Amino acid sequence: MISRELVSGVYWVGALDFDRRIFDELIPLPEGTSYNAYLVRGSQKTALIDTVDPAKEYDLLSNLVKLGIECIDYIVINHAEQDHSGTLPMILEFYPDARVVTNAKCRDLLVALLHIPQERFMVIADGETLSLGDRTLQFFITPWTHWPETQITWLVEDRILFPCDLFGFHAATSELFITDEAWAYRSAKRYYAEIMMPFRGSIKGYVEKVRGLSPAMIAPSHGPVNKNPQFILDAYADWVSDTVKNEVVIPYVSMHGSTAKMVEHLTGALITRGIVVKPFNLTRTDIGDLAFALVDAATVVIATPTVLFGPHPTVVSATYLANALRPKTKFASVIGSFGWGGKSVETITKMLDHVKVELIPPVMVLGEPDEATMQALDRLADEILKKHKEINIV
Ligand code: FEO
Secondary structure (H helix, E strand, C coil): CCCEEEECCEEECCEEECCCCEECCCEECCCCEEECCEEEECCCCEEEECCCCHHHHHHHHHHHHHCCCCCCCEEECCCCCHHHHCCHHHHHHHCCCCEEEECHHHHHHHHHHHCCCHHHEEECCCCCEEECCCCEEEEEECCCCCCCCCEEEEECCCCEEECCCCCCCCCCCCCCECCCHHHHHHHHHHHHHHHHHHHHHHHHHHHHHHHHHCCCEECCCCCCEECCHHHHHHHHHHHHCCCCEEEEEEEECCCCCHHHHHHHHHHHHHHHCCCEEEEEECCCCCHHHHHHHHCCEEEEEEEEEEECCEECHHHHHHHHHHHHHCCCCCEEEEEEEECCCCCHHHHHHHHCCCCCCEECCCEEEECCCCHHHHHHHHHHHHHHHHHHHHCCCC
């Protein structure tokens, strides 16, 4: 590995993980990821901001050694999740005089997760500052920029924000700074959908708070550094807003073709009515792509065959995930087929308790869909169009 300089005396010292393909054993990482740690040298003190995933601990250590860092005074931990804190025990061994600077809630998690001794901590409060001599760090406690203990760190004189997970994205790239904003937008939106969307309500306020700081750079804990903060702040302002688009997402599974025929017909009916449709065959869908589509869609139609007495387990899994991600979706419905009854509609609608959706009457058919089924799907498309018109997105 290699360290890179953001500005004089401020270095990226993290690790690139080109090979990693899944995070939390859940989130696909098509472009790998990075664990960004930063070193800030002041005239009197030196601070390390975050560490890296334990799988890459030697990358961080060798970066510090190659930079000739013999003393670290402070290790700021913005977030206790192990991809940023996991190398803390090793760094504390190598730098025995370093204090861990974080908020009380994060300290408690670090003690529980990593068994860091209490005496190594310096606990800070919201808004508190820490002088490094000619440089100053300021800390803002920002719960739920992934976990409840998260905080962001502001390098006052250089106007660099270190927001940890917030505003970053999963990608391993040799470029220190974002150079392709179209690529960065898609990657950041996917990351927002997978990680930040459940906390949309809290993040709204943080976007405005960060705007108020007017950062020159945003240096997150995943992905390249952003020298055009306006770009990501505008994108986040859109994603966290209550505005939805004239789009329908259809996650589906079909075992013998009946549900697939219904999805195909509904897709055509919606396209005919000028609505953007995004069907996802869940047996081969990257769930990051599904999450991405949920950021803006006004309506979700869940399509399932019946297995025994309820929805297909793959549909149950996707519905559980969609509910947990809490998209701003306004309307939902269920379509599918059954052989001898079952409670697919009840099971799915009960699972949507975290999303404030209005349910549009479902279309469930016994066996093979017939002409009457297709007409019912046309009426469903009419109803979706009507609902979209009512909220002025058509
Ligand atoms: Fe990148 Fe919530 O850890």
